[in-house]
Amino acid sequence: MTAALRFDPIRLPPKCEELRKEVRAFLAEEIAAGTFSPFKPNREDTDVPAFSRKVGERGWIGMTWPKKYGGHERSFLERYVVTEEMRVANAPTRRFFVADRQSGPVLLKYAPEHIKADILPRICAGELCFAIGMSEPNSGSDLFAAKTKATKTDGGFLINGTKIWTSSAHIADYMIALFRTSPPTKENRRHGLTQFLVKMKQPGIKVNPIGQITGQFEFNEVVFTDYFIPDDHVLGEIDGAWKQATSELAYERSGPERFLETYYVLTELVRAVGNNPDTRAAEGIGRLVAQVHTMRRMSVSVAGMLHAGKEPVVEAAIVKDIGTVWEQQLPHRVRDLAAFVEEDVGNRETLEKQLSFAIKTAPKLTIQGGTTEVLRGIIARGLGLR
Amino acid sequence: MAESENIVVETAEKIFADLADVQAVTSDKTGGWKAPLWQALTEAGLPLSWVSEDCGGAGASLADGFGVLGAAGRFAIAVPLAETMLAGWLLAQAKITSPDGEMTVAPASPKDRITLNADGTLSGRARGVPFAKAAKHVAVLASGANGWSIALVDASKLRIEAGLNLANDNSDVVTFDKVSPVTIKPAPKGFDQTALMLMGGVVRSLQIAGALESMLDISVRYSNERVAFEKKISKFQAVQHNLARLAGESAAALAAATSAADTINDDSSFDDDAVFLETVAAKIRCSEAAEKGGAIAHQVHGAIGFTIEHILHRYSLRALSWRDDFGSESYWAVELGKRVAARGADDLWPLVASR
Numbered sequence: 001m002t003a004a005l006r007f008d009p010i011r012l013p014p015k016c017e018e019l020r021k022e023v024r025a026f027l028a029e030e031i032a033a034g035t036f037s038p039f040k041p042n043r044e045d046t047d048v049p050a051f052s053r054k055v056g057e058r059g060w061i062g063m064t065w066p067k068k069y070g071g072h073e074r075s076f077l078e079r080y081v082v083t084e085e086m087r088v089a090n091a092p093t094r095r096f097f098v099a100d101r102q103s104g105p106v107l108l109k110y111a112p113e114h115i116k117a118d119i120l121p122r123i124c125a126g127e128l129c130f131a132i133g134m135s136e137p138n139s140g141s142d143l144f145a146a147k148t149k150a151t152k153t154d155g156g157f158l159i160n161g162t163k164i165w166t167s168s169a170h171i172a173d174y175m176i177a178l179f180r181t182s183p184p185t186k187e188n189r190r191h192g193l194t195q196f197l198v199k200m201k202q203p204g205i206k207v208n209p210i211g212q213i214t215g216q217f218e219f220n221e222v223v224f225t226d227y228f229i230p231d232d233h234v235l236g237e238i239d240g241a242w243k244q245a246t247s248e249l250a251y252e253r254s255g256p257e258r259f260l261e262t263y264y265v266l267t268e269l270v271r272a273v274g275n276n277p278d279t280r281a282a283e284g285i286g287r288l289v290a291q292v293h294t295m296r297r298m299s300v301s302v303a304g305m306l307h308a309g310k311e312p313v314v315e316a317a318i319v320k321d322i323g324t325v326w327e328q329q330l331p332h333r334v335r336d337l338a339a340f341v342e343e344d345v346g347n348r349e350t351l352e353k354q355l356s357f358a359i360k361t362a363p364k365l366t367i368q369g370g371t372t373e374v375l376r377g378i379i380a381r382g383l384g385l386r
Numbered sequence: 387m388a389e390s391e392n393i394v395v396e397t398a399e400k401i402f403a404d405l406a407d408v409q410a411v412t413s414d415k416t417g418g419w420k421a422p423l424w425q426a427l428t429e430a431g432l433p434l435s436w437v438s439e440d441c442g443g444a445g446a447s448l449a450d451g452f453g454v455l456g457a458a459g460r461f462a463i464a465v466p467l468a469e470t471m472l473a474g475w476l477l478a479q480a481k482i483t484s485p486d487g488e489m490t491v492a493p494a495s496p497k498d499r500i501t502l503n504a505d506g507t508l509s510g511r512a513r514g515v516p517f518a519k520a521a522k523h524v525a526v527l528a529s530g531a532n533g534w535s536i537a538l539v540d541a542s543k544l545r546i547e548a549g550l551n552l553a554n555d556n557s558d559v560v561t562f563d564k565v566s567p568v569t570i571k572p573a574p575k576g577f578d579q580t581a582l583m584l585m586g587g588v589v590r591s592l593q594i595a596g597a598l599e600s601m602l603d604i605s606v607r608y609s610n611e612r613v614a615f616e617k618k619i620s621k622f623q624a625v626q627h628n629l630a631r632l633a634g635e636s637a638a639a640l641a642a643a644t645s646a647a648d649t650i651n652d653d654s655s656f657d658d659d660a661v662f663l664e665t666v667a668a669k670i671r672c673s674e675a676a677e678k679g680g681a682i683a684h685q686v687h688g689a690i691g692f693t694i695e696h697i698l699h700r701y702s703l704r705a706l707s708w709r710d711d712f713g714s715e716s717y718w719a720v721e722l723g724k725r726v727a728a729r730g731a732d733d734l735w736p737l738v739a740s741r
Contacts, residue, residue, distance in 0.1 A: 004599075005633065007641035009648035011741050020739070088735050271731035279720055282727065286719030289726050290642075290670035293663055293738055298641040315637065322634040379633050380626035383606050 005315060009297070010304030016081045023085040026058060031089070039350050041090045041264055042357035046218065047129070047171045052095040055086075056126025061100050065108060070121030076251075076307045080300065084256035090264060094168060094218075099123045102252055103130035103176050110235035110244065111197065119174070133163040133177025133198065133222065140165070141374050143178065144190040144242065148224060150179035156231050157181070157196070159204075159224040167368075169207050169220040172200045182239045190242035195235040204228065214360045250316035252369060254302040259295040259323030261365055262358040265334040266292065268351040272341045284337040288330065295323050314382030321375040324365045331358035394435070394446050395453035401426045402461040408600075408697045411464075424465050424488070433470035434484050441483045443474055451475075452647040455589055459596020462700040464555050466490055466517035468589050473525035476582060480536035480571035487522035490515055492560050496583045496713045500562055502530030507564040508537060516711060518546050518558035526562075527573065527582050534578050537567035551707035553700070581656035586712030587669035588650060591643035594672040597705040598636040601683040604698065605629060609686055619686075628682050635679035642668040649741070660740045662725065666718045673715035676705035 031038055035051050055061055063079045065071025079100075086093050104123050107116055122128045139145035148161025159179055169175065175198040182192035200207075204227030209217040236244045266288055273281045298319050305312045335355055341348070366372040380386055405423040427433055435451040437443020446454075451471055458467055466488045473489035492512035493500055500510035508528050518524065524544065526537040543565045551557040606629060609620035619625050646668035649661050656662065680702040684691050691698040709715060726734055 005602075005637050005640065007637060007644065009641075009645040011648075084739065088739075267731050267734055270726060270734055273727055275728050275730065277723060277727045282721075282723030283716055283719045284723065285726055286666075286721065286723035287670060287674075287715075289663070289722055289734070289738070290667035290719065293667040294638050294642040294671040296738060297645040298638065301641055301645075314633075318630075318634050318637045321630065322638060373627070376627040376630035377623075379630035383602075383629055383633060385606065385609065385620040385626050385629060 005318070006305065006310075006312065007298055007301040007315065008305060010077075010301045012077055012081060012300065013075075016078055019078055020081045020085060022058075023060070023082055026054075027085065027089045027091060030054070030091070036090065036092050038090045038264070039268075039354070041354065041361075042214070042216075043092070046092055046094045046216070047168075048092040049095060049126075051092050052126035052129075054126070055093075055096060056124055059124075061096050061126055062104055062120065062124035063100075065104060065120060065124070069108070069116055070124035072124075076303055077300075080256065080303045084260065084296075087256055087260045088263060095129045095171065096123070096126050097257075098132060098168065099128055099130035101255065102132065103174070105251070106176055106195070106235060106244075107197070110195065112232050115197065115232065128173045129168055129171050131166050131169040131172035131175040131200070131222075133166055133169075133175045135163065135165045137162055137164050141371050144184070144193060146178050146180055146193055148177075148179050150181050150194060150196065150229070152181075153228070156233070157229045159196075159198075159227040159229060161224055163222040163224075165210075165219045166222050167219045169200065169222045170209055170217070174198060175200055175222070176235065178241055188242075192239050193241040194238050195241045195244060196229050197233040197235055198227075198229060199233075202227070213363070214357060250302065250306055250311065250313055253320040253375075254299055254306075254312075254316035256296070256299055258320045259292065259299065259327050261324075261327045262330045262361065263292065263327070265331050265351070265354050265358050268347060268354055269334045269337055269341075271347050272338060272345045272351050274345070278340070280340065281337055284333065288333060291326055295319070295326060299323065314379055317375045317378040317382070320370065321372060321379065325372065328362045328365045331355055331362055335359070392450060392453055394432075394450040395457055397430050398427075398432055398454045398457045399461075401430060401432075402457060402463060406461050406463055408462060408700055412695065412697045412700060420465055423463075427465070427467055428486070433467055433488075434474045435471055437474040437478050437484045441478055441481065442486075443478070443484055448650060448652065449647070452588075452592055452644075455592040456596040456599075456643075459593035459598075459705075460600045462553075462597055462600070462704050464553070464700075464704070466520055468593060469517050469521070472586055472589055473523070475585065476525040476527065476536055477538055479574055479577055482536060482538050482569050482571055485523050485538070485568075488517065488520050489523045489525055490517050490521040491525045491527075491582070491586065492518070492562075493527065493579070493582075494586065494711055496579065496717060499579075500526055500528040502528040502535050502537075502570070503564065504531065505564075506570070507566050508539065508562040509564055510562050512560045512562075514549075514551075514557050514710060515560045516551075516558075517556050518544075518560045519548050519556045523568070524560065526567070527579055528570075529579070532572070534573035535570050536573050536577075537570035539565060539567045551704075551710070553703040553707050555704070555707070557707070557710075576655055576657060578656075583712045584656045584662070584665040585650070587718070588643070588646045588665050590708040590711050591639070591646060591665075591668040591672040594676050594705045594708050595636070595639040595643040597701040597708075598632075598639050598675055598679045601679060601698070601701045601705075602629070602632050602636045604701075605632060605683045605686040608691075612688075625686060628685060632679050632682040632686075635675040635682070639672040639675040639679070642671040659725065659729070659737055663722070663737060663740075666722045669713065669718050670715040670722070673709035676709055680705055 062071040150157040431444030434443035435446040469490040545561040547559040
């Protein structure tokens with residue numbers, strides 16, 4: 001028998017709905033104050049420190065972390081609500097989102113006490129931005145081929161090499177990166193990599209922005225030249241990074257950001273077709289809404305199972321696989337349907353601008369944070385094919 | 387394959403495994419398995435799962451019955467179990483006692499209408515009625531001058547033109563020519579044909595999701611056995627990726643169908659927008675999964691899966707046929723799209739995020 005896939009029908013508890021109202025009210029205020037526009041996902045400056053600090057003040061960063069580190073000890077389902085509301089509103093979450101989703105949990109698990117006490121409260125306050133240093137010029141999906149070296153020296157390590165496609169490195173205060181501390185062994189090619197906490201904006205690190213096809217500059221090349229990292233910035237086991245960070249991956253893969261990235265074009269299409277759509281538009285919208293509903297049910301289900309202490313690793317990979325393929329197709333399907341919208345509808349210009357941005361964004365969605373091919377490999381392993 | 391966690395579902399699975407083994411059923415050209423299967427299901431009270439004990443049924447919960455339907459999908463059950471359950475549920479809405487024996491429901495399409503005449507007889511035509519030929523009674527939803535009524539009709543009083551769906555199960559045209567029902571009572575307030583179609587759609591969604599679970603299971607197993615180019619085909623990345631996509635389709639169907647079933651309880655109103663979204667989205671997404679997932683299951687199996695001797699078609703063709711019952715995915719997509727548009731753009735996300 002193939003291992004059963006589980007998608008328990010999880011509902012968000014009532015206190016999540018209270019929270020949702022608070023988040024919506026907050027976002028409405030910020031929109032009214034001109035902090036950001038929900039209609040402009042293509043803003044040039046996606047880093048808005050003031051917004052980040054306000055979200056921190058509300059207690060919506062590090063929501064699930066222990067109070068002694070500035071966290072709020074709330075549930076993963078509550079965090080889910082905040083994440084999805086921000087995403088749907090096109091709120092500028094870039095500065096804190098990676099730290100909240102990934103870096104903070106890694107530090108909680110592997111950082112020494114004094115570092116946790118120093119850094120985690122500042123993440124929660126919305127003051128710190130994190131980047132993730134995984135890919136290199138010659139290792140992308142094949143994470144364990146990383147070559148950037150960490151050479152042991154007095155009291156720490158010297159780093160030499162280059163990370164690439166590093167999102168937010170140009171604004172980040174810290175990076176959590178994988179460096180090579182030993183060569184791989186014959187028995188285990190994943191051996192020899194170690195996770196480090198890297199303080200950015202220091203001598204020995206050069207960040208070179210890389211332009212993207214959307215016109216934005218959100219990822220970077222990061223060059224390390226004899227950059228010193230102290231011993232207490234090692235996260236986890238030396239040479240043993242491959243054993244770490246499996247459960248975090250389930251959160252990273254299954255969140256609302258994995259199917260809502262281009263959602264705004266659907267909202268704008270509904271606005272453009274008006275209250276009495278023809279059959280073609282109605283059918284097209286109906287199918288898209290059925291999809292987004294199903295994706296959300298799957299994603300909430302994984303969040304609920306994680307919350308209950310289960311490990312839905314394959315289910316999470318499935319959410320990311322079909323969620324990202326869907327959000328990639330969405331702008332094209334909306335374009336199909338928009339072709340028949342009246343020329344003079346009020347939001348035509350907004351919709352066209354959004355479509356142009358979403359269509360240019362689409363190719364990256366099935367690449368970032370684990371390609372479709374890698375995900376399908378994980379699913380295949382879960383099915384017992386490898 | 388999902389393990390059941392519940393005694394009613396376990397009972398059903400045991401009966402299916404003993405008396406409706408898919409390989410045995412595929413090999414049996416006589417249909418001799420049907421009578422013993424129906425007998426055992428009846429003795430276990432399963433066809434009337436959703437009928438309370440004082441109306442002649444087993445009084446199982448809605449959730450138990452939904453679990454049985456998922457299991458029925460996993461075994462591609464081809465006796466009118468789902469139809470009798472749905473008929474019993476419909477009759478119970480009007481507190482009409484369910485008779486023994488096979489039943490089905492009419493209408494089975496949102497476009498057909500049965501009319502209650504002033505003289506108390508029923509007229510109209512219902513197409514694509516599943517298993518009408520095998521049914522002893524039909525549970526009918528009819529519209530009259532005073533709104534909706536629910537009726538129990540003796541099948542022998544109806545003109546039934548046999549038809550077959552893709553899987554060669556009966557899908558018949560049933561004509562009501564001034565037929566007098568055995569019993570007829572007003573439907574409860576708010577209950578209409580949309581409610582019946584949505585409930586029928588959830589039933590079919592669960593069956594499709596179950597069939598996809600089995601298609602994934604047998605496809606994985608086959609790929610781990612079949613050797614080509616001197617290795618198991620499961621070792622080819624192209625095959626692995628196809629199976630991963632099939633797992634995705636199966637997962638989407640399962641999530642949508644079980645979530646929709648979970649929204650239905652004894653007090654739920656089908657007119658509620660959130661319930662409408664859940665039930666309609668399940669039918670749309672499961673139907674799409676039946677197409678995409680079934681195609682992959684066939685691709686993995688190659689020519690052997692295209693033979694009448696192989697078990698795959700029992701799942702794949704039934705899943706494709708179930709798309710048509712109680713409103714197709716394109717029908718419901720239009721209805722959902724209209725409802726979303728009527729609410730307006732800014733009310734779309736609040737609807738999606740409503741539970």
